[in-house]
Amino acid sequence: MQALVIVAHGSHLNPDSSTPTYEHADTVRAVGAFDEVKTGFWKEEPSLREVLRTVESDDVYVVPFFVSEGYFTEEVIPRELRLDGWDVADWDSDGTSADHAVYTAADTGQRVHYCGPVGTHDSMTDVIVRRAESITGDPNVGDGFGLAVVGHGTERNENSAKAIEYHAERVRERGRFDEVQALYMDEEPEVDDVADYFESEDVVVVPLFVADGYHTQEDIPEDMGLTDDYRKGYDVPAEVDGHRIWYAGAVGTEPLMADVILERARDAGADVGDAVEVVRERTRKTEAAASGSSAAGD
Amino acid sequence: MAELAEVDDEQFAALKSAAEEGVQFDGLYAHYGREDYDRDPDAYAFGSPAGEHTKLDAEAFREAAESAPRYVSNWYYWERVVEGHGTPRRAFLRWLEGAPSDMRDESGLGVEDRYERLAAGTSREWGQLLVRTTVGDRGHRRYEVRHVDDEGAPLDDLDVHESPLDAREVAKYDPKGRYRPLKTAPSLQRGWAFTDLDGRDLYECVDAFYPATVANWYREREGALDVTHWEETAERQTGIYDVIDELDAEAVERIAATCCVDSQCLKRRQWDHDEDDEIDVPRGDGLFPCREPCSLVVAAARKWTTLEREESHSYEFELTPSEKEQLEELVDAVADNRVDEIREADVYEGANRYRTRYLREKLFDEDGNLAGVATERE
Numbered sequence: 238m239q240a241l242v243i244v245a246h247g248s249h250l251n252p253d254s255s256t257p258t259y260e261h262a263d264t265v266r267a268v269g270a271f272d273e274v275k276t277g278f279w280k281e282e283p284s285l286r287e288v289l290r291t292v293e294s295d296d297v298y299v300v301p302f303f304v305s306e307g308y309f310t311e312e313v314i315p316r317e318l319r320l321d322g323w324d325v326a327d328w329d330s331d332g333t334s335a336d337h338a339v340y341t342a343a344d345t346g347q348r349v350h351y352c353g354p355v356g357t358h359d360s361m362t363d364v365i366v367r368r369a370e371s372i373t374g375d376p377n378v379g380d381g382f383g384l385a386v387v388g389h390g391t392e393r394n395e396n397s398a399k400a401i402e403y404h405a406e407r408v409r410e411r412g413r414f415d416e417v418q419a420l421y422m423d424e425e426p427e428v429d430d431v432a433d434y435f436e437s438e439d440v441v442v443v444p445l446f447v448a449d450g451y452h453t454q455e456d457i458p459e460d461m462g463l464t465d466d467y468r469k470g471y472d473v474p475a476e477v478d479g480h481r482i483w484y485a486g487a488v489g490t491e492p493l494m495a496d497v498i499l500e501r502a503r504d505a506g507a508d509v510g511d512a513v514e515v516v517r518e519r520t521r522k523t524e525a526a527a528s529g530s531s532a533a534g535d
Numbered sequence: 536m537a538e539l540a541e542v543d544d545e546q547f548a549a550l551k552s553a554a555e556e557g558v559q560f561d562g563l564y565a566h567y568g569r570e571d572y573d574r575d576p577d578a579y580a581f582g583s584p585a586g587e588h589t590k591l592d593a594e595a596f597r598e599a600a601e602s603a604p605r606y607v608s609n610w611y612y613w614e615r616v617v618e619g620h621g622t623p624r625r626a627f628l629r630w631l632e633g634a635p636s637d638m639r640d641e642s643g644l645g646v647e648d649r650y651e652r653l654a655a656g657t658s659r660e661w662g663q664l665l666v667r668t669t670v671g672d673r674g675h676r677r678y679e680v681r682h683v684d685d686e687g688a689p690l691d692d693l694d695v696h697e698s699p700l701d702a703r704e705v706a707k708y709d710p711k712g713r714y715r716p717l718k719t720a721p722s723l724q725r726g727w728a729f730t731d732l733d734g735r736d737l738y739e740c741v742d743a744f745y746p747a748t749v750a751n752w753y754r755e756r757e758g759a760l761d762v763t764h765w766e767e768t769a770e771r772q773t774g775i776y777d778v779i780d781e782l783d784a785e786a787v788e789r790i791a792a793t794c795c796v797d798s799q800c801l802k803r804r805q806w807d808h809d810e811d812d813e814i815d816v817p818r819g820d821g822l823f824p825c826r827e828p829c830s831l832v833v834a835a836a837r838k839w840t841t842l843e844r845e846e847s848h849s850y851e852f853e854l855t856p857s858e859k860e861q862l863e864e865l866v867d868a869v870a871d872n873r874v875d876e877i878r879e880a881d882v883y884e885g886a887n888r889y890r891t892r893y894l895r896e897k898l899f900d901e902d903g904n905l906a907g908v909a910t911e912r913e
């Protein structure tokens with residue numbers, strides 16, 4: 238038997254923090270590629286300490302629902318899961334290239350295939366583009382549009398900026414959008430000045446965050462001038478200094494994220510059959526519904 | 536014979552083929568071939584507490600099975616539907632209907648007794664959950680989950696769910712619509728039911744309400760609960776929680792009394808300061824154990840660590856006896872979550888809103904300082 242365990246941060250305060258994790262877990266569960274699909278959290282339950290014992294499978298694929306490699310993926314998660322002999326060098330990563338490594342969980346004896354975070358997987362680039370399609374309601378969006386990928390800067394985590402730059406570059410290479418720019422919350426180029434970095438009138442702004450919360454719902458909308466008070470919400474698109482800003486909210490809420498999770502597990506050796514293709518197709522269908530959620534607020 | 540059969544054909548076929556290996560389960564015995572000297576090498580044997588039949592040909596074997604149909608369907612349910620020997624799920628499902636553990640020597644109800652009880656529905660509590668087990672067609676158990684306080688409520692009055700994972704949403708908010716960050720807090724809302732679940736879905740449902748509680752309960756009854764005590768948890772922390780190992784034993788005891796008693800959490804605290812240093816606070820009467828300080832406690836401990844770093848100062852206030860008592864009542868009301876119960880006009884309660892506003896008018900200066908005395912900070 239094989240199990241998929243998605244591990245995420247969660248929150249003691251924000252009831253919606255876990256929602257994307259649950260939704261993607263449900264999508265993967267529905268395709269039946271795994272005998273068991275579970276979620277575990279740093280701040281919610283089951284905790285990272287106890288999630289492995291909630292599945293019966295001997296082989297457990299653990300996919301961190303985090304945007305970048307760093308403190309959580311390299312220190313907290315392996316420690317809390319009790320991965321025997323964990324060594325970050327086993328990932329042999331340059332900061333965005335972690336793939337997977339196999340360990341035994343000290344408390345349960347399960348074989349744990351510990352994967353790199355969703356945020357640095359190549360297919361994440363597709364999700365960013367899909368997010369742009371969802372928020373504009375245009376499956377061919379690109380022509381005449383700029384796209385900004387937004388993240389924390391290096392202040393909190395050097396690899397976080399690397400992941401942003403990595404995907405921005407990959408979207409740029411595809412040549413689909415007129416301009417592509419990485420922007421940051423706490424360093425240059427700053428998201429506050431979004432209008433200065435684009436010639437295009439229309440700019441899609443996609444924050445590389447796994448869940449909506451304080452940063453994506455309060456900070457960034459106010460910093461960009463979409464609204465002077467996040468509680469009042471904002472328009473999509475919103476006029477800012479002669480640009481139409483299509484603010485997408487956290488990319489992690491995009492249904493296609495389920496595909497990234499699956500691909501992470503598949504890359505680590507999980508037998509997922511044709512689930513990747515099925516999920517790609519199914520999440521396209523739910524996209525119309527997803528793009529309805531625009532303005533944040535309460 | 537066949538049209539009168541109580542034993543399902545598929546189940547009988549499964550038993551017949553299992554008999555070749557030999558079946559011994561919950562009082563049922565079925566065997567094919569020679570096992571000892573007085574048995575016929577080409578015959579079946581079938582036994583249950585109702586009697587033993589030996590030297591049976593295939594037809595007589597079927598007839599013997601028909602004499603104890605419950606034993607057959609019971610075997611099929613546990614060995615072909617539930618399976619999962621040595622899993623918390625199986626142990627929990629067996630516990631729900633009072634069956635003996637099949638892992639250990641343990642007494643429990645026999646098959647006939649269980650079927651009688653299952654026919655009427657048999658219930659067990661798990662935290663604030665009431666799990667009711669019934670036996671449906673062909674011995675398959677069906678499970679229903681609802682709030683313990685909704686025990687007698689007609690289903691029509693409840694929000695009925697079929698998907699066990701809906702439990703995540705039900706468990707997310709308390710009756711006042713506030714987020715529940717601790718799943719085992721005794722603050723589950725009422726008014727819902729999960730019906731017609733099979734064993735797997737039941738386990739999924741219970742695990743969504745109270746994650747990992749069944750797994751840890753199981754480990755505990757198998758004598759294998761891996762308790763992690765405060766000291767080890769505190770020392771393991773890094774980042775912003777690195778500081779919590781500063782807290783002294785008394786503060787840790789206060790934390791256990793604050794967060795882990797039955798009024799706040801339904802888990803039974805099994806962790807102590809360390810293995811040799813028990814915390815002198817009631818552990819609670821919960822069915823399922825708490826094996827380690829949870830993330831909520833760790834996060835709160837971080838705040839208490841910084842608060843405990845402060846030195847105390849002497850302040851001088853003038854309070855009437857009733858004002859002093861009112862402050863005490865206020866603290867009690869908040870700590871015991873009674874604020875909402877105090878009626879608007881009940882000015883006899885110290886934590887009444889008008890009483891409190893009056894006290895503030897009288898005692899606080901415009902900067903919010905009690906009795907006009909400034910807070911001293913270094």
Ligand code: SF4
Pocket residue numbers: 717719794795796800801802803804825826827828829830831832
């Ligand atoms: S540490 Fe355990 S007993 Fe205490 S509040 Fe957390 S879960 Fe409950």
